[in-house]
Amino acid sequence: MTKTLALVGARLNSSRLAGKHLLPLAGEPMIAHIWRRLEQCKEVDCSELATTADSFNQPLVDWANEQQIICHPFEGDVNDLMARLDKIIQRQDPDYILYVCGDCPLIDPEFIDHGLKALKRSGKDAIMLEENIKTLHEGLSFYSRNGWKKLLAASQCTMSREHVGYADKLTPVLDRVAICDSGDYGQISHRISVDTQADYRFMAETYRRWYTNHESDSIVSLAWVHQQLLQDPQLASINAHVTQKAADKQYAKASLYCHLGADIGLGHFRRIELIADALQEYLGIGSTIHVLYDGEPLSSCSAKIHWYQTEKSLLNAMSEDKNPLLLLDFHPEFIAPTSLTQALKAPKQHGAKLVGIDKLSPLIETLDRLFIPSFYTALTDNKVSYGWQNYLFRARPNNTKQRQVLVLTGGSDALGYGAQLPAMLTELDLDWPITWIQGPLAPTPDIPQHSNIKLVQDPKNLDELIAGAEVILTCYGLSLFEAIYSGAATLLLPPKHLVDLDELQRLRAENCCIVSESLEHACAMLTDLVAHESLREALQTQSKHVFADHRGIKQLVEEIKTLMAND
Structure with missing residues (x-):
């Protein structure tokens, strides 16, 4: 036998x-x-x-x-x-x-x-x-x-x-x-192995769909998957862009540097994670992420991550970096640009391509490219890329909008909205439910005992919550533009020092969100938004207009690909 x-x-x-x-x-x-x-x-x-x-x-x-x-x-x-x-x-x-x-x-x-x-x-x-x-x-x-x-x-x-x-x-x-094959599986070509975040999202969605309508002890039918791929291009698009790595080909490697913290927030780190995944999926470039953070390392499924508790140790790693591509995402108020410039001398001398993200204009002479994920900049250098097409978002879930208010104060609530705003929102006594998202580094907001506000701490399904909310109250930063991109009627909390006046004026002129002057003004405008459907619809229509040509991470990948090809 x-x-x-x-x-x-x-x-x-x-x-x-x-x-x-x-x-x-x-x-x-x-x-x-x-x-x-x-x-x-x-x-x-x-x-x-x-x-x-x-x-x-x-x-x-x-x-x-x-x-x-x-x-x-x-x-x-x-x-x-x-x-x-x-x-x-x-x-x-x-x-x-x-x-x-x-x-x-x-x-x-x-x-x-x-x-x-x-x-x-x-x-x-x-x-x-x-x-x-x-x-x-x-x-x-x-x-x-x-x-x-x-x-x-x-x-x-x-x-x-x-x-x-x-x-x-x-x-x-x-x-x-x-x-011969055991069935007809040749009408569409698609990768069904799980090698990247995009592959995992595809597989998770495929399994979710199957078990929504089938018994838990069944197995996902490959013939059914084949039909799903033929019938739903959106399912196929989740990981259609992923580059299959060839066993005999050497791929470039990249180092991605950023920081996070209670004052800095999580935005730089989350953005770098997104870029690392995209470099792998689109270009086959393996990435190592280097993070300056004096707290406990955060859990992540992204590329290999090195954590540094001191600025000196991170800058030393940067100066000794031998990879051909370095990307930096720092806020210059929290790390000296002169220190970064000094640390980048050695990588630049051995020919590394240097890409800055967002606010690193003080390094423009050192950088080969400055990619600004913003609709506005005062810079005119030809190394600079910016525009509504540049915002870096993860794939947006197609959730149906619900009559609810979502409050986003950032990963650390750096402006302290949680101290006063919950009580003010409670006093409005709105008919719509309010969900307050507490970021992983944010203090617990002061929500009154009998408030109608639901507190959700660092949710894993934040993208779905954003996609499903009809009205979003948010701080300035990535969450603001994620809210606008999701098609929500968006209300910006008073941004204080986070944005200069010229940029804020340009944002007002786009009419894609309401810019509040104070917390009192924000509450008054929120009441109007909930009460008037026409006001919500006007904001939602304009949000689609400003992001009509959005390319996001694809834009950055194409610019990096061009930069590396010009070596």
């Missing part, structure tokens, strides 16, 4: 999306869905998780042990995937091997059985699809034991040790049987 072994390769150290195998999909870790799908394969006799013996991957080992899944962590070279798999194959002694990438939670049981049956009948080394067949299937490799031995012997270079099957692409050694 023959034995077929399924090996799932997974490590949490992904440079593009660290920890991805344990990210939740429909309430379970992503890798759990792979096992549920393997359990439905009639041709697979046993399965094992192939990971490495190090502290970073211990959570994956712990998960396997909790689920009673076989896992013997590999203690050899963490980058030698072929050796890691062969160690298991030697112990398990199978006749046939199915290799599964641990980031493909849409593997199809029907196709797996179809492929294994064909391989077993053929007596050959491996399978391949017949010529000209297009398919959605990803992350699967099928081998006989003899085929595996041939592949292992041929896998001599570094890349072929790291990537299963790469040696056979360099110099074909396997005798393959050509098979």
